[in-house]
Amino acid sequence: MQRYLGTKSAKMALTVAAAILLVAIIALLGYRNNYGPKAFAQWTMDGIRGGSIYALVGLGFVIIHSVTGVINFAQGEFVMLGAMLCASIFELDLPLPPAVKLVVAIVASVIIVTLVGILLERGAIYPARGAGVVTLIIITIGATIAIRATALIIWGTRAKIVPAFTNLHQNDLIFRPFGLTLGAQSLWIWGTVALVLCALLYFFERTIMGKALRACAVNRRAAELMGINPSRMSLLSFAMAAALGAIGGVVFGPVIRPQYDMGLVFGLKGFVAAIMAGMVSPLGAVLGGLITGVAENVGAGVTGLYGYKDLIAFVILILVLLLRPQGLIGGEERGVEQS
């Protein structure tokens, strides 16, 4: 039994069967509760919106992990810092028209969070380089606690408000195409994420620095022998991850009311996205983020159990880890049978 289950085709067949079963269950549940295709479209759209942020966070995980081998728990805190900083800079009484002020707030908060990322790498990760997995995980956990507590002291427990980008107002402009509800901010989110992805693609494919980063991810020792400074690459990866998180937080800010403790959820979901990418593929992280977002929204919508929403992402996490630890997209087996 074990022998046949272990083969590649058997695994593939099992995966396909599970997928078909899942779709059937979702369709059945939807049919029983009289949810039409419209409801499904709405959930999917909301899911893609949330999933875009998970994708950005997941990208941060993948970049840091592939360059330094560290799993950076503080990733979600970058999202929180981005959103909170943007909101509080916008609240300042600057002699600027609101639109300009928002741009200033966005740029300033992304820059500040990037600096926080750099500080984190130099202050906590770099001194402990070469330490074991557990040590590094715990260091980033310590950093997470410190960042979160600092946020609590600065901003308190009250939720902040980032204005919607389109009308600079707390309540966003809402379109109703085909009877669906679509906030204008969703368009900003999708546009930003697409732009960021294009920029990343250009960076990794066309610039020397991006190629150096990729080389470092493939083989650190060899990259070092080729004259690439791994310490600088580690710094760059943290700065990039922090900036990605901050951008996510800023564009998602108007959709949720940012609060000092929102980082954890985004960090964990982003991590699920990164795991789907096998921790190596940036494209996989984006797909993983979108899948996570859609799955949890459709799942919670169909079953009506919104309290269990977080459960869905982690059930996916465990399933992926056990069935395809190398990630959804290709690659040889990682994580299993190696110490």
Add this chain to the structure above:
Amino acid sequence: MSEEKGWAKHSNIVGIVAFATLVVALGLVETFQPFGFRFRDFTGGMVTFDTLIRIGILTIVVVGLNLLMGYAGQISLGQAAFYGVGAYVSAIMSTLASRHEVLPGISDAWWWPWLAILVAMLVTGAFAYAIGRPILRLRGNYLAMATLGLGVVMYTIFREGGGITGGHDGLAGIPRLSIGESFAFWPVERYYWLVWAAAFAVIIIGLNVINSRVGRGLRAIHTSELAANTMGVDTDKYRVQVLVLSAMMASLAGSLYAHFQAIVSPGPFGFVASVELVCMSAVGGMASVWGAALGVSFFFVIKEVLRARMHQLLRGAGGEHELIAYGIILVLVMIFVPEGLSFGGIKALSWLRNLAVFRRGDGREIEARTGQAG
């Protein structure tokens, strides 16, 4: 190491006796209150007696976690799930009579909660066994994340369990433990003895496991799994066994927690709790059963002292500032003493011993003296 002489040979027994003496002394002070002194007076009112009980409860969890992480080399970021299962099984079973009026006459007998503790341990152990095989195939970071996912799943079940787990508010009215109808393990001073008796039992079990055949096998896994496999160590079996053992220890601690608080809510069993447990284990020193008690105590003392004194260090600081210090201390300990404080202490001792100040005559004499030290 094979030629340990004097006290070093019996260091575990010496450790148990010394530690037990400390625990008993603290308990006696609180029970009899000589000259009106209570435990909290020694600490300037910063650390209360309740804290000692919490330290005892979490020591039980962290001993199990140390066996799993320090000896078997398996990271668990979901240990609070097992802790929670123990607490909830105990809470649900011991409130059957008062909440649901099930099994009257049996479920309100004095021995029922004790039975519940055993059932909770068996349930948790079985649960750990069921998930152990598939989940322990993973390694390193991946295992950490799978257990993290497991922790979040269990937390969500506790939180959303509705009538069974009481949802956000949890279950209240958990009875105190007692023997017979008349002798209850309450007030706090009495519960202290129960918790620490359990903690010592767990510490002794932990020490025995380490020095047994299983323990040697586990250490072999930690060093090199391939080599251990080649030498005929059934690594999979040992890893599942130690997971089950650590889960059962966590469950016991959970039950003790439930009967201590008299109320169980999802809060203390979430992701943050799991992370704190790992931190306690790492700060104390994972590869040491003693590190468990040390790490837990260190965390609680830091937490309480910061809570009490932070506003004096930093003008206008509220309770939240302690968290920053907490995070920074964690980072510093991991950077400078990654083996944990217990090993840091040993290193500091040997460094002190080699300092010129303590040196009389030549090096050979020192060797001779340290050899005869006990």
